Amino acid sequence: METIPNYDRWQEVEQLRAERNAVANKMKGKLDPSVRQALVEEGKNLKEALITLEEDLVQLSDKLQLEAQSIPNSTHPDVPVGGEESSVVRKEVGSQRNFSFTIKDHLQLGKELDLFDFDAAAEVSGSKFYYLKNEAVLLEMALVNWAISEVSKKGFTPLITPEIVRSSVVEKCGFQPRAQNTQVYSIENSDQCLIGTAEIPVGGIHMDSILLESSLPLKYVAYSHCFRTEAGAAGAATRGLYRVHQFSKVEMFIFCRPEESDKWHEELITIEEDLYASLGLHFKTLDMATGDLGAPAYRKFDIEAWMPGLERYGEISSASNCTDYQSRRLGIRYRPAPPESPPANAKKGKGAGSGPTQYLHTLNATAVAVPRLIVCILENFQQEDGSVVIPEPLRPFMGGLDVLSPKPK
Template sequence: MLDLKFVRENIAVVEEALRKRRSSFSLEGFVALDKARRSLLVEVEGMRAERNAASEEIGRLRREKKDASELMERMKTFSIRLKEAEGELPEIERRMEEFLLSVPNMPDPAVPDGAGEEDNAVARTWGTPRTFSFPVKDHVDLGAALDILDFDRAAKIAGGRFCLSKGAGALLERALINFMLDVHTREHGYLEVLPPFMANSASFLGTGQLPKFEEDLFRVAGTDYFLVPTAEVPVTNIVRDEILPASVLPLKMTAYTPCFRAEAGSYGKDTRGMIRQHQFNKVELVKICRPEESAEELEKLTADAEEILRRLGLPYRVVTLCTGDIGFSSAKTYDIEVWVPSQGRYREISSCSTFTDFQARRAKIRFREGPSGKTRLAHTLNGSGLAVGRTVVAILENFQREDGTIDVPEVLHPYMGGLARIAKR
């Protein structure tokens, strides 16, 4: 959430940020509420001054043994109206804050201006996409032939956009999760946490999914619980409503969770295979840091996610999202995109973002320098380290052989009982 005072004093600046985001969101409602608030403040302050003057006059009349009953009666009615007006102020301010919950974050000045995906800027690439001497198969056909991915039975069990992994397919997913967590905890310095896979509405409000994006979530009927679409939600909210000692910053956490997404706006997109599913596994990276450190921490977080792809030997590129493509809560985002041979293009496998103090203000995540220092809002960051299902896709397709078998990346051999090649059982 943006700072109310900042928005009030910088309407034109916020409107320009909305324009850069190609957002149709209007601040007219906020401006109208602020105008009503200012008008009410003037009225309240005037009434308070009049009340104080009347109190002095009543005191003077009493001291002079004169009748003050008429003025006192008039002031009773006056006090009722003053109390009503004073009671209206908190309600207007509540509505203003509620309005701000639907206003997106301000893009960082370094974010390239653009309307959408086509205007994103490639920051760097790593590795060279492999040239195949045989017709490339996609992960769906490879997985079916090897009997490690079963989309038909998954559809029987749950419907579309689900996958049943089995045998070496299930082992590969588990190996990737453990490999990612080991690298991030043992080498990158993250604390592993295993959070709940459901969270309440206050948590979703804190990270920005609510109230605006409820249609993208799976809600448990009759409860205040939602299934998590990303570990960002429960992990960031670990420190919601807390004041952290500055000595623990940057706080770095990583978590594996299954993720659940309704994909409400994705009808007809990526309907084949594991690219876009209602349920998928992901290892998430979350950071809480000082404001002055967040730019550097974003670079480090992105590098941590990239390291997984490098060790797996998967070609990828890093893209800086433009103003029209960054997420609602994000100030700056790098997408890491892995090469998918069957599609002949790079596909997102991680999204690494800094949210500045946008989430921290909503979730009241603060820190203090020393026992008597001033309390400040922290900055929050997160990114995928990585999306496991899409990593499976990339491994199957990039390391396929002409006979349909798959070479397992060497770093995964210890996690797969020494298995170096996936073949049909």
């Protein structure tokens, strides 16, 4: 990486500011006109030099920030080394269903059940957009409400987030909105982007804050629409609802003390596994290899569910421990609480025993990525007569509807 004399330039700026302030202080008293004029000239020269140096410092800082963003987080010592194929299966739940009839994929089922319309959406918005119709609308809302309800029981605070955020927040969360092949939609002639995940606005909710240790962990479950360019994604395995430009998602997010992030990472993946097991899905949990970790992730667990119509396992969620990668960039710290029994020789006064502030750890995990769960439900629970059985946990959120049946022709 190119050496950038950022610190030296900062020192020069600070020295000039000090000299400018010294000149300003000298001019406060009664002075001979010639002396005052000399000080005015000196102050003017210092101001001009300072403007040049400050502009230079901003450019150097921006350049340093771009260099820093190319450096990923470190990885957990237990993370498998290699590409995606080196990822290790941690757990497998259920088994593939044996069908006694010729199965259909979710596209054919959706057409026969009149659940979505890709053709009209392509005319209105472009490829990889869709209209949900009829019971599919109820199914999306059921999945969202069910997930928020279940996760809230675990002490998570529900949120609905903004879906447009500043580019700087996207970058601080570890994404690069202006990079080549980015998945981020940027808004032209602005410093704003559409979010690809609620992780970004939730991560920014405590930006530039110092939190009390007693408030930790902070746990949120957030609903949002997500927008992704999905650059380069194509092929039969990603057809239909599997990979789209806009979708709804329920995301879990935790701010915690550094020593507790591994524990909360296990808690997040357990919540995900319990959710999908309760729906009756067959899935496997993977400890993702180093080559498949995004820049912020210290460790990432993915869940891949069996999608019989697509004839493959497909990712339906992930859970990532980002340690302090995001909190350092977002400026989120916490102040440790003073010990319950301070030493006898401890100094009294403001902040006694609390120590310096520390950067906390952030974690994120998908509770429900709606389109992919719809794919799983339609393809796994289809019946020979073309109907689809709704998993029991979702039925109260669908007005008691338990089966999607083909429409009369």
